[in-house]
Amino acid sequence: MISRGRFAPTPSGALHVGSARTALASALAAWRDGGRWVLRVEDLDVTRAVPGAVEAMLDDLRWLGLSWDEGPDADTPHAPYRQGERADLYREALDVLRAAGRVYPCACSRREVEEASRAPHGAEPVYPGTCARRDPEAVLAEARAKGRGVAWRFRVAPHTTVTVRDAIAGTFTQRVDDEVGDFVVFRADGVAAYQLAVVVDDVAMEITEVVRGDDLLASTPRQVLLYESFGARVPAWVHLPLVMGDDGQRLAKRHGAMGIRTLRERGVSPDTLRGELLATLGISDAGDRPLRDLATRWSPAAVPRLAPRWSVSANRFEAR
Ligand code: GLU
Secondary structure: OOOEEEEOOOOOOOOEHHHHHHHHHHHHHHHOOOOEEEEOEOOOOOOOOOOOHHHHHHHHHHHOOOOOOEOOOOOOOOOOOEHHHOHHHHHHHHHHHHHOOOEEEEOOOHHHHHHHOOOOOOOOOOOOOOHHHOOHHHHHHHHHHHOOOOEEEEOOOOOOEEEEEEOOOEEEEEEHHHHOOOEEEEOOOOOEOHHHHHHHHHHHOOOOEEEEEHHHHHHHHHHHHHHHHOOOOOOEEEEEOOOEEOOOOEOOOOOHHHEHHHHHHOOOOHHHHHHHHHHHOOOOOOOOOOHHHHHOOOOHHHOOOOOOEEEOOOOEEOOO
């Protein structure tokens, strides 16, 4: 089986040092045994999409010397490569889950969920299961009468423990019913949730290995449950430690100075940046060799476990 990897950015902001590094790592991973590298634009959430952001992002990737085998501008077999154009697939997947009794409609508002949650730790409260115990037809009828949409939640059975084996993060175990609860796969506004869309797309695009930032490690067990309910093969996982700013915080939009656009304007050359990024992935002598060549002697095991820190003033990574 030919290996297939992907880079799946959300165009909510510009490409920055951290996302460029994820892009490079996912390309190296896909090419290390001659596989294909797919670029998928995760523009599901139209409210977060910034006009022109997709084009700017593609341009920054090209500037860095990255060329994908399949992506939004290529007429290849798994098109379209923008989630905004794949809504029918997500609907069909929801129908499959409904027919299998894996999901139920939920009419709770975000506030109700927050107020009723047992363990409001982190950003996401654990859903207390209010609508899980109700008659689905009654929930749908009530929502219709109020002119409101319903969300669809995946029913997580009691004592659901999922263990993920990750090439960098190691073994990660989550008790999904306790730590996450029944999670939303389709939102009340009729848009697929990230968890569902990402799995539907990775299955449809035949992705064999997922490389991404370790901020998504905690989402992985939910995704494993979805793969299993579709009877699909679970891919291999590689979660990279996220790039930090020199303030020790994870890269975020407030670190505008780490945007690839800004670095270009400051005169940083693509080769220099590429060399910096490759060094954080364990390739220190890249020179100007093509990525596809470098990939053949790379493996995720080469990635240092310590999160790299980007120095805004020096336009490079700090030596660690
Ligand atoms: N679209 C997600 C993001 O930009 C990444 C999804 C994934 O790689 O699974 O954070």
